[in-house]
Each structure stands twice: as structure tokens, then as C-alpha cells.
Amino acid sequence: MQALWQDKKDREVGMKKIPVIIDCDPGHDDMVALVLALGNSRLDVKAVTNVAGNKVMEKVVRNTLNILNYCGVKREVAAGARRPLVREYLRTDTEGAHGISGLDGFDFPEENPLRCSDRTAIEVMAEVLRTSEEKVTLIATGPLTNLGLLIRAFPELCREKVERISLMGGTCHYILTKPFMEFNVFMDAEASKIVFGSGLPITMFGYDVTYNTLLELDFLKKLEKVGNRTGHMVSSLLQAFYQLHNKAWMEVEGCPVHDACAVAGVIDPSIVTESERMYVEIPTEPGPLSGATICDYAHRSGKPANVEVVFKMDRDRFQDMILDSVRALA
DSSP states (O other), X not given: OOOTTOOHHHHHHOSOOEEEEEEEOOSHHHHHHHHHHHTOTTEEEEEEEEOSSSSOHHHHHHHHHHHHHHHTOOOOEEEOOSSOSSSOOOOOSSOGGGTTTSSOSOOOOSOOOOOOOSSOHHHHHHHHHHHXXXXXXXXXXXXXXXXXXXHHHOHHHHHHHEEEEEEEOOOSSOOSSSTTOOHHHHHTHHHHHHHHTSOSOEEEEOHHHHTTSOBOHHHHHHHHHTOSHHHHHHHHHHHHHHHHHHHHTOXXXXXXXXXXXXXXXXXXXXXXXEEEEEOEEOOOSSSTTTTOXXXXXXXXXXXXXXXXXXXXXXXXXXXXXXXXXXXXXX
């Protein structure tokens, strides 16, 4: 099924660029999301903002700057929330699925001319929204703390200038650790509740689709064969992530790149082959469901749908998108 939110007028325009802000916490899958976005001619990446999630702020900023520098791209990178709105920040420097650095598996150059912005993530986001002639799509691939703060601080601006939020987060049916739980949403349940209850158009790329869109190991070899710096970096990091993921979580036949799915759906919404609009709620009260994504897939709550939940994507086209972006970069 074609994604419900595809803008027909935009398709008629053809090559008109889509202005986006990417809010992330790299992370191997965020790395692929950034490469996919920065190398694709359909997107105009206005800024990259960081949130503490996969690792502490210093590490995710360093990882972001290293990715951009190695790919030969300059964008404003701004640090945002260092902890969730209400809850304690629980991440440690243990290895986990992304290693000690949050991006283990590749040696970036020690010298990097890129620097983090003097402005905060919220300041940068608000400025991009104010000055953009077109509505801006927010792509969120980490905990939703920055987006929750932005919506609370600038509700009118968001209603007027945000086209859509495309986020990697949540799960409807797929169980990884606990039912209904996914890291980004759980990490800051209160911010997630603000975002999901904002009334803004939301597309959710959760575990249901990301674990149905695995990259096969043969594809990682194709990335290396592209022959440029970016291809070598992406291939090396994903081969490391494949091993780290299977060691930390569960063995899968392929490499998950969760966050890149949320980017691909913005580049070309028709890549989504199965999705459904439904009501999604984020409980925040203490208990076993605190921070879960409760999806009313049976439509029994009587509450209006607030999220388009994606279940399947065209994996072949997804892989082609990634290869094209890798080829377009340094």
C-alpha cells in the first residue's frame, strides 16, 4: 500500500528539494541515515541536531562531526538535550550494540576541522523553521527529547512550519526485549508523549518495519566495492554493527539500519509498501508499560488516529537508495 501521506503536488513538481532537520544520536544506524540523507538530491538537510541517547552528548557530537567530515559534507551540528525531560539518563559506557564509542568499527582521522555550533539544538531548529519558505520535515532517529522541547517552546511555530515528523521509534507487534518497548521512545517517554500528542503529522518507522528491512551481508560488500571513502566507512561500520548487534541483542540474518528507514520514507514515500493510520499512546505512569508504544491496531479505542505506522518497505529500492547516496559522497 502506498504511504497515505504522499504529497501529490510535490510529486508533480519533480525534483523540488525537501527541507529537513535530522535529530540523531549516532550510532551505526544513524550513520547510515545521515549518509542516505546527505547524499540524496531530494533532501535539503538544513541542520543536524544531537540528543543524548545511544551515548552521552560528547560522544554523539563527536560521532556526528566525524561522519560529516569523512563524507566531505559541512552542516551546522548543534548539541541538544543531555538527559530526558523527567527521567534519569541511564546509558553507560558499556559496549552495547554500538560499542564503547557509540560508533565502534572504524578509525576516523584524529584531526577534524568541523566544530559543534555555539547554538543549542532548539535554537537551530526554531531558526530553520522561522526562515524556511517551505514547511520543514523533522527526521528524528534518537530519543524525542529535543522534539518534545521544541513543540513545548514553540507550539505555534511547529503547527505552522512543520510538514511532518518522520521518526524511528516504537513498535506495534515486533518484540525485541519487552512487548511494546523500543529504545528511543522508552528512553524519554515524557517527551515521546508530547510528540505523539502534538497533533502534528507523524510517521512511525518502528521495529515492525526495521527488522523486515535488513541489509544482507552481500550488500555490505557492495558498499565496499563503490570504491570511495564513504563506501569504505559505511561497509566497515555496518560489518562491525552486525557483530555487535547480534552479540548484544539477538541474532538476525542481516544488518538492521533502523534509522535510515525514517529517511528513506521522506525521500520517496512510495517506498513504503504497507502502513496503517492508528491511534498510538505513550503511557508515562509507573508500571510495566511506562514508555511503551500502545498501538490501537484493532481500532477499538474510539480515539482518532494520530500516527501512520509503517510495517513494510521495498528493501531492494531501499538498498539502491543507500548505494546511490554513498556514490554521491566523497
